[in-house]
Amino acid sequence: MSRYPFRDVEARWQRVWEERGTFRAGTGGDRPPYYVLEMFPYPSGRIHMGHVRNYTLGDVVARFKRAQGFDVLHPMGWDAFGLPAENAAMAKGVPPARWTYANIDEMRAQFKSMGLSLDWSREVATCDPAYYRHEQAMFLDFLAAGLVDRKESWVNWDPVDQTVLANEQVIDGRGWRSGAPVERRKLAQWFLRITEYSEDLLAALERLERWPDKVRLMQERWIGKSVGARVRFPIEGRDEPLEVFTTRPDTLFGASFMAIAPDHPLSRELAPSDPRLAAFVEECARTGTSEEAIERAEKVGFDTGLACLHPFEDGVRLPLYVANFVLMEYGTGAIFGCPAHDQRDLEFARRYDRPVTPVVLPPGEDPPTFTIGEEAYVGEGTLINSGFLDGLDVPSAKQRVIEELEQRGLGHGQTTYRLRDWGVSRQRYWGCPIPVIHCPACGTVPVPRAQLPVVLPEDIELGRPGNPLEHHPTWKHVTCPTCGGAARRETDTFDTFVESSWYFLRFCSPAAAEPFERAAVERWMPVDQYIGGVEHAVLHLLYSRFFTRALRKCGYLDFDEPFAGLFTQGMVCHKTYRDAAGNWLQPDEVAEDEAGVARALDDGREVAIGRSEKMSKSKRNTIDPSATIEAYGADTARLFMLSDSPPERDLEWTEAGIDGAWRYLNRVWRLFEEITSLPAPAEQAGREPSPEAVELERTIHRTIAAVSEEIERFHFNKAVALVRELSNALEAFPRRDPGAPALLREGLTVLVQLLGPMVPHLAEELWSRLGHQALLADTAWPTADPRRLVVDEVTVAVQVNGKLRATITLPRGADQGAATEAARAEGTVRRALAEKSIRRVIYVPDKLLNLVA
RNA sequence: GGGGACGUGGCGGAACUGGUAGACGCACGGGACUUAAAAUCUCGAGGCUUCGGCCGUGCGGGUUCGACUCCCGCCGUCCCUACCA
Numbered sequence: 001m002s003r004y005p006f007r008d009v010e011a012r013w014q015r016v017w018e019e020r021g022t023f024r025a026g027t028g029g030d031r032p033p034y035y036v037l038e039m040f041p042y043p044s045g046r047i048h049m050g051h052v053r054n055y056t057l058g059d060v061v062a063r064f065k066r067a068q069g070f071d072v073l074h075p076m077g078w079d080a081f082g083l084p085a086e087n088a089a090m091a092k093g094v095p096p097a098r099w100t101y102a103n104i105d106e107m108r109a110q111f112k113s114m115g116l117s118l119d120w121s122r123e124v125a126t127c128d129p130a131y132y133r134h135e136q137a138m139f140l141d142f143l144a145a146g147l148v149d150r151k152e153s154w155v156n157w158d159p160v161d162q163t164v165l166a167n168e169q170v171i172d173g174r175g176w177r178s179g180a181p182v183e184r185r186k187l188a189q190w191f192l193r194i195t196e197y198s199e200d201l202l203a204a205l206e207r208l209e210r211w212p213d214k215v216r217l218m219q220e221r222w223i224g225k226s227v228g229a230r231v232r233f234p235i236e237g238r239d240e241p242l243e244v245f246t247t248r249p250d251t252l253f254g255a256s257f258m259a260i261a262p263d264h265p266l267s268r269e270l271a272p273s274d275p276r277l278a279a280f281v282e283e284c285a286r287t288g289t290s291e292e293a294i295e296r297a298e299k300v301g302f303d304t305g306l307a308c309l310h311p312f313e314d315g316v317r318l319p320l321y322v323a324n325f326v327l328m329e330y331g332t333g334a335i336f337g338c339p340a341h342d343q344r345d346l347e348f349a350r351r352y353d354r355p356v357t358p359v360v361l362p363p364g365e366d367p368p369t370f371t372i373g374e375e376a377y378v379g380e381g382t383l384i385n386s387g388f389l390d391g392l393d394v395p396s397a398k399q400r401v402i403e404e405l406e407q408r409g410l411g412h413g414q415t416t417y418r419l420r421d422w423g424v425s426r427q428r429y430w431g432c433p434i435p436v437i438h439c440p441a442c443g444t445v446p447v448p449r450a451q452l453p454v455v456l457p458e459d460i461e462l463g464r465p466g467n468p469l470e471h472h473p474t475w476k477h478v479t480c481p482t483c484g485g486a487a488r489r490e491t492d493t494f495d496t497f498v499e500s501s502w503y504f505l506r507f508c509s510p511a512a513a514e515p516f517e518r519a520a521v522e523r524w525m526p527v528d529q530y531i532g533g534v535e536h537a538v539l540h541l542l543y544s545r546f547f548t549r550a551l552r553k554c555g556y557l558d559f560d561e562p563f564a565g566l567f568t569q570g571m572v573c574h575k576t577y578r579d580a581a582g583n584w585l586q587p588d589e590v591a592e593d594e595a596g597v598a599r600a601l602d603d604g605r606e607v608a609i610g611r612s613e614k615m616s617k618s619k620r621n622t623i624d625p626s627a628t629i630e631a632y633g634a635d636t637a638r639l640f641m642l643s644d645s646p647p648e649r650d651l652e653w654t655e656a657g658i659d660g661a662w663r664y665l666n667r668v669w670r671l672f673e674e675i676t677s678l679p680a681p682a683e684q685a686g687r688e689p690s691p692e693a694v695e696l697e698r699t700i701h702r703t704i705a706a707v708s709e710e711i712e713r714f715h716f717n718k719a720v721a722l723v724r725e726l727s728n729a730l731e732a733f734p735r736r737d738p739g740a741p742a743l744l745r746e747g748l749t750v751l752v753q754l755l756g757p758m759v760p761h762l763a764e765e766l767w768s769r770l771g772h773q774a775l776l777a778d779t780a781w782p783t784a785d786p787r788r789l790v791v792d793e794v795t796v797a798v799q800v801n802g803k804l805r806a807t808i809t810l811p812r813g814a815d816q817g818a819a820t821e822a823a824r825a826e827g828t829v830r831r832a833l834a835e836k837s838i839r840r841v842i843y844v845p846d847k848l849l850n851l852v853a
Numbered sequence: 854g855g856g857g858a859c860g861u862g863g864c865g866g867a868a869c870u871g872g873u874a875g876a877c878g879c880a881c882g883g884g885a886c887u888u889a890a891a892a893u894c895u896c897g898a899g900g901c902u903u904c905g906g907c908c909g910u911g912c913g914g915g916u917u918c919g920a921c922u923c924c925c926g927c928c929g930u931c932c933c934u935a936c937c938a
Contacts, residue, residue: 003892214857214933221856224937246938259938299936330937337938343854344936418937537933644865644878649858650931652865656879663892664878670893709869718867721877728877797873802919804873831905842918848872852918 004669006633010761014115022777023062023117025524028071035073035524036062037504039532039540042079043103043125047110049572049615049653050533052625056641057569057716058531059116063757064711065528066117067781073524074117075507077124078104081496085430089462096430097458100127110626114634115760117777122510126499127430131506133453134515135498136435140446141554142192143436149191150444153423157185162466164427189425190434190492194546198223198417200560201545210565212648215537222538224418229402231411233258233308233336236317242266242308245331245416249405250397253386254338254359255316256349258308259301259323261333267322270304277302277322284324299325299348308336311410312387323348331416339376346376359386360394422543424495429460429468431493439480439487448481454489467491500540501547504530504562521557526564534568541566567714570650574621576610584620612652623653635759636662642716642758664724665762668755671727672766675748678741693739697788699729700747705784707754716758723754745770753782798823799850800832808849816843823849 017023038058041051062074078100085096092099104125111118124131142148156165160178164187175182194201202223205216228247235242242258260267262284271278280302301321310316318336325344326335339349340358349356356372360381367384383389388404389397405411425434433454435447447454457475460468469475469491480487502515504527509520541563548562577585577598585600585607592598598607615622628637639661645651689697703726710719730747733740749770756763756776767776791812796819798806806826810819820841823829829851836853843849 217857218933221934226937228938244938248938325936325938327937332938335938342938344938416937534933646866649866654865654879657865660879666892717865718877721867724877795873799872799919802917807873840918842872844872848919850872850918 002669002673004666004762006635006665006761009765010113010115010633010635013761013764014112016764016775017115017117017777018120020775021121022775023066023072023074023119024121025071025073025075025119026520031069031071033073033523034065034070034529035504035527036065036529037073037075037507037527037531039530039536040077040079040500040503041107042082042084043100043107044084045103045106047107047625049623049625051111052114052637053569053572053641053647053651054531054533055111055114055116056638057567057647057714058529059114059638059760060642060711060716060757061529061531062117063760063777064781066777067753067756067779069780072117073122073507074119075122075124075510076111076116076118076120077122077503077507078107078126079496079500079503080104080125080127081431081493081499083428083430086428086462089430093462095458095460095462097127097456100430101125113626113629114638117760122507124503124506124510126432126496126503129453129455131503132432132499134506135432135494135502136447136452136454137449138502138515138551138554138556139435139494140449141556142550143446145550145554147193147196147550147553149193149421150188151191152186153189153191154184155187155189155427157183159183160465187425187427189423191421191423192546192550194422194543195417195419197546197549198225198419199415200549201419201542202417204545204560208561208564208566211563212534212566212568215534215541215566215568218537219542222419222542225415226417227415228413229398229405229411230332230414231311231336231405233311233318235320236307236309238306242320242334243332244334244336245414246336248338248341248398249401249411250383250386250389250392250394251338251341251359252310252312252336252401253383253389254340254357255310255318255336256339256354256357257337257345257352258318258320259326259335259337259348260320261326261328262322262324263328264322264326264333266334267304274304277304280322284322299323299344299351301348301352303352311405311408319354321348321352329420330418340372341376341378343376343378346372346374357385359384359389422495422497422546424498425492426495427467427470427491428493429456429462431496432499433469434490434492434494436490437478437480437487438490439483439485441485442480442482442487445480445482445487451481456493469493497540497543498547501543502551504544505551505557515556518557525557526559526562529565529567530563531567531569533571537568567647569647570645571614572653573612573650574615574623574653575612576619576621577607578610579605579607584618586620587623612650614650615653628658632658632662633665633761635665635762639664639720639759643720644717646717647714665759668727668751668762668766671731672748672752672769675730675741675744676769678735678744680741687738689739690737692734692737693743696729696733696743696747698791699726700750701784701788703754704750704782705789708781708784711757719754720758723751723758726751726754750782752776753779794846796846797848798826798829799848800829801852802850803832805829805832810846812846814845816841816845816849819843819849820851823851 036058038054062072066072080100085100088094088099089096126132158165158175158178158180160180161175165175165182174180202220202225205219208216226247228245229249231244231246232241233244262281267281271281301323304320304322306320307317308320310318337345337348339346339354339356341360358370358372360377361367361370361384362377362379362381380394383392383397389400392400402413433456435452435454437445437447439445457472460472462468464471476489476491478487478489505516505521508524509517544562549560551557552560574587577590579585579600589601590598590607591601598609600607613619613621625637636658640657643661703722707719707722730744733744752763752766764776793809794812795807796810797804798808805828808822810822833853838851838853840852
């Protein structure tokens with residue numbers, strides 16, 4: 001009995017696969033293409049368990065599809081631009097590029113130790129000018145196609161570090177590094193016009209059938225379509241009317257006040273001459289605009305003294321407030337308040353004593369008795385108190401009022417979206433330079449294509465506050481390509497989501513002189529199976545959908561959707577440990593005894609065990625994958641990732657689970673040794689196989705069918721369970737059976753094949769030891785023989801009045817009479833029936849018999 | 854506040870479109886091997902039981918011959934979202 005020598009085995013097969021170029025894509029002749037992609041990693045330093053899970057899941061798909069006869073594209077690259085490189089540079093004095101490439105080398109080696117079936121010849125790093133030059137060219141095309149905008153936008157400004165902060169760098173209103181209170185500043189920035197595609201991005205979601213409903217729903221809500229009307233309200237004593245967007249134009253007759261956002265142009269116009277208003281506006285700016293503090297914040301307003309006139313009711317004046325709950329970013333930044341049918345408006349009206357007039361009567365209510373209490377009525381009903389709308393239902397009233405508004409020139413039907421244009425400017429060094437030049441004479445001028453790429457300078461000063469590109473001595477000083485005069489290079493770089501919006505296209509032809517070869521993209525795209533975390537449900541996945549459309553508009557390609565199938569996996573979790581002083585402890589600093597008490601290993605103090613949470617550096621509940629791979633091998637780690645927890649759910653990492661996986665691999669190893677050392681099969685021509693042999697044969701073929709099905713459906717945990725059942729069956733099969741040597745060998749062969757996608761090294765080793773010349777990785781997936789699945793005896797459940805009383809064995813396809821007769825012979829059935837006569841029989845052939853007495 | 858997911862043994866989880874609840878594994882207990890331990894093998898196991906059975910899928914109802922599965926009403930946990938007019 002020997003132990004599975006994983007170290008030798010894993011190293012050997014990794015080398016063989018690499019030497020033979022086994023996983024090169026596009027070498028499959030006329031095999032159909034299949035593109036499997038996991039979201040590419042940010043090279044942060046070392047891989048974490050989330051990566052292990054993500055890439056293991058993808059590798060199962062890739063290897064399975066490959067065995068099924070597909071030419072599989074399974075590439076890997078690096079999402080290599082981003083803030084952490086700049087931070088590391090400042091903290092350690094290493095240039096961002098060097099830091100990034102060192103991390104890539106480290107992580108590449110770690111991934112290689114996992115035995116992933118990746119085509120490494122297609123590796124791409126987004127920080128490579130050979131990659132980002134194409135992005136710059138695309139941007140210029142987008143610019144020419146009218147898909148780019150330059151407009152003012154708010155940023156978080158750190159006055160000490162002289163830099164723009166990302167939202168996640170603002171902690172409690174202060175810069176994370178300097179601790180200085182963050183200011184809001186307006187800066188001219190570049191935007192990609194994703195809103196051009198709002199409707200299309202929304203409508204096409206319906207056709208993404210292989211995406212999780214959850215993700216589609218999140219995108220739908222993010223796009224946030226509202227159908228309604230734009231209405232102009234004349235303002236007393238002013239020429240310009242107030243424009244309002246509403247989804248409930250039907251409730252126009254219920255209006256009792258108007259409100260505008262604190263930063264609405266009208267409010268800004270009035271504030272300078274009204275100190276009390278100015279103070280109110282400032283107060284609003286101070287309360288958190290995005291926190292859940294909003295929930296607690298009361299609805300307050302400031303009466304401007306102005307009033308709007310009701311568009312349909314002469315003489316009705318609607319006082320105009322500046323209100324803290326109206327957002328400038330949505331609609332027109334102004335609303336009409338209809339308290340009876342909107343909860344926020346109701347709270348506001350109660351506070352400022354505005355009338356609450358119901359205009360929609362719920363079904364079953366009477367006009368004289370129906371009143372609004374503490375809750376606004378938002379349901380369907382019949383219009384009342386509404387002039388020409390009276391008697392209509394809500395949808396008809398909406399339609400009717402819009403017609404009327406349009407006729408009178410007071411407004412029109414309108415659809416708005418919550419989706420905003422995508423701001424891509426970042427005032428950062430470690431990103432792709434935006435290829436434009438600002439000329440005092442000619443304005444904004446695109447960098448001529450011949451001058452691409454605009455490469456990041458390497459001689460930068462990082463210690464100093466501010467953007468290194470901004471204070472680099474020469475980089476930004478250029479001559480205008482149009483007039484030849486002195487001009488300034490754009491010093492902003494792209495949001496890193498731009499790189500990740502098209503990398504999947506680059507993988508199709510990573511060495512091409514153009515961004516991608518059309519033929520390659522046509523062959524591989526869209527990605528058949530994309531796999532990643534649900535945290536990218538909106539941004540990355542929506543940007544990529546937009547980017548693909550924008551590329552289509554510019555003639556790069558011919559389709560809209562980059563990802564045909566999407567799978568979002570759960571997180572890898574671990575218990576947390578915290579001592580009395582509140583310090584987090586790493587799992588390897590703690591020991592748990594049998595009573596479930598955890599103690600620190602250094603001084604034995606007791607530590608509290610917290611619930612299992614996503615592995616994170618801050619809670620120190622991480623496990624280093626390399627340590628696991630070192631100690632147990634990649635296959636053990638992979639098998640553990642696939643066992644037990646369904647891939648979409650969170651997985652709790654446990655030492656016991658790793659142990660279990662490791663033990664199973666050894667069990668397979670021993671089973672192999674035992675079976676292959678059985679004496680050669682005896683001559684048994686013409687002999688009938690034993691019932692056990694028939695049964696095992698059936699199990700083998702049933703398992704092939706079931707495992708294939710479960711892998712297809714991403715039920716990898718069930719696939720593992722089925723494989724284990726097969727090995728249990730092989731272990732239990734009587735060795736004395738005359739058919740044993742041949743049959744066990746057949747079962748073992750199938751077992752090894754089914755294990756291939758999950759634990760490729762062990763499987764490849766055993767495959768070769770079974771005497772196969774070809775690699776398992778090059779071997780076709782087994783197929784279940786339907787003839788060997790046939791059973792001639794079935795177990796039928798027998799119920800009396802719906803309760804299970806017995807199970808009986810019947811020939812397959814037995815009729816109801818035979819089944820009933822056999823059931824009546826069972827003691828438990830007779831007893832349950834007692835003296836009662838059977839009133840009704842329900843018979844599901846080969847499955848169940850229910851006798852109703 | 855809105856949206857979503859989930860709730861099954863001590864634990865992770867099975868149970869296809871309503872048809873034998875608890876597959877597979879972890880932990881556990883008994884036994885074998887061993888001087889001993891580890892490893893391995895093997896057997897056992899939802900709970901209760903007067904050994905006939907009875908009760909069991911968060912709780913309470915309902916539909917059905919039959920409900921983890923469908924319907925109604927609750928409770929709980931987690932995730933996402935945040936005044937969207």
